[in-house]
Amino acid sequence: MTTHPTPTLISQYASGAAGVDDTTVWAVEAHLETCAACRAVLTDAVDPDTRNLLDRVADAIATGVATGPRPVRRRRLLRSGVAARVLPWLFTATGLMLAAALFEWTFDSLPSLVLLVAPVAPLLPVAAVWSRRLDPAWELTATMPRTGLPPLMRRTLGVLSAVLPVLAVAGWFTGHSPGLWLLPVLGFTAGTLALGTVVGVDRAALALTVAWSAGVVVPSLVDRQLPPILAGDSLPGWALTTVALTAVVLVRARRRPNEPHPNLLHR
Amino acid sequence: MRTVSLAETASSTYAWPVHAEKLQVRAGRHLAVDELDMRLGTGVHGLLGPNGAGKTTLMRALATVVKASGGRLTVLGGEVTGNADLRQVRRGLGYLPQHFGFYPRFTVREFVEYIAWLKEMPKAAIPGAVQRAVERVGLADRADTRMKTLSGGMLRRAGIAQAIVNDPAVLLLDEPTVGLDPEQRLDFRELLREIGLDSCVLVSTHLVEDVAVACSDVVLISEGRLVWQGTAGQLAEQGGAGDAGDSATERGYSAVLRAYRGRVSA
Incomplete structure (x- = not known):
């Protein structure tokens, strides 16, 4: 009292x-x-x-x-520079998709290029936003408390929000079911993040792109037909994989909050 | 009236802001820091050493960019060698890398704001803290110009601004005076002394005169090991008339290094 x-x-x-x-x-x-x-x-x-x-x-x-003068209105933090740096990679992804759509429209006899290329389309920009070589301020980013998954997720969502509309246009133009291109895209992106916590995001993206090209794209171009995993029956499988990989990413992020490190210096 | 938070008045639970015990850090395959023992308290410490002595690797380890491969390293009471969550430690750090990478399209203010946001500063405190940091390094008139148009010295100062924006308890500056003209260098030393009053500042440099003037303590390393630690005045006393160097501190530096090399080869 x-x-x-x-x-x-x-x-x-x-x-x-x-x-x-x-x-x-x-x-x-x-x-x-x-x-x-x-x-x-x-x-x-x-x-x-x-x-x-x-x-x-x-x-x-x-x-x-x-x-007196009013307090400065809080501007939204402009992170245009980050976007601009990824821009070339976004253009590459967009160009790739448009070329695939055009190709598919011109040559009926080939299997759908849009479906074949779509899963790996966002991977290059995703690698670009979290790479030691392509991020000039990586050494600073690596020392920040706000590092690891949350900023990587932010940047990945940014990339997806730029790539998905292009894919939607290409998919609509070629008349495929949205699930057939959307789910593989999400699955591969989640896979990149999951693998990225182990080997680094850029290497993960490269590895998955190469594996998909060599394992699926080239054989189906040779056989001139779409592989079974890009048929309607495989949709539940893609959905399950995507959910599982996302769960892996979240669990890993909780266990090791500093991963994925933007670099692999200490490996 | 400003409310003083509990964290501000809490007594620290550690004796040294930076404490390394038998620290080993690799740069690639090479063991750049080897069994280094070092304790740093409040004040401005100059990190001196010949090229390839492991200065930058040590700074990177302290800044939590690289993990130590052996030994113990405690920064602000938090052990940073294991897989611990580094968030709490990192909030109290300020770091200027030797190769200061930046986003060319950002203005100075945007860049420092972005770093402040990454440092998880409270949103309401960011604009004020950014303005203060920019003013302290003397860049207030260029705060809204894009970074790609800045000169080398200005970039370095922008780098210092981003390092001090969160009022770090441990400030690590790797070669901060490169590209600064003599007048800016004087201002910078003044700033260092000011910050060193209540935080631990470690300045890596190969300019002995910077250390003599601006630093209260000197840490001398060579081949990844601690060679000598003491005050700047003590370093000056180490040198004799026969040692190489133009100033007392330079003579002291070469005397200590020569004595160390003699011990190692013997």
């Missing part, structure tokens, strides 16, 4: 606290900070000159606040 200081003590405090020991002054001061009633007593206790002065200061500050 706090006991309030006596009005006499407060008026002594207000008039300079002559004859009151330091400990008492501190106690009164500490009490005044938390007690509005005693502050009101203090206001009455101070001499009129001081009160005048305080009033004038308060007025001046209020006028200053009202008439």
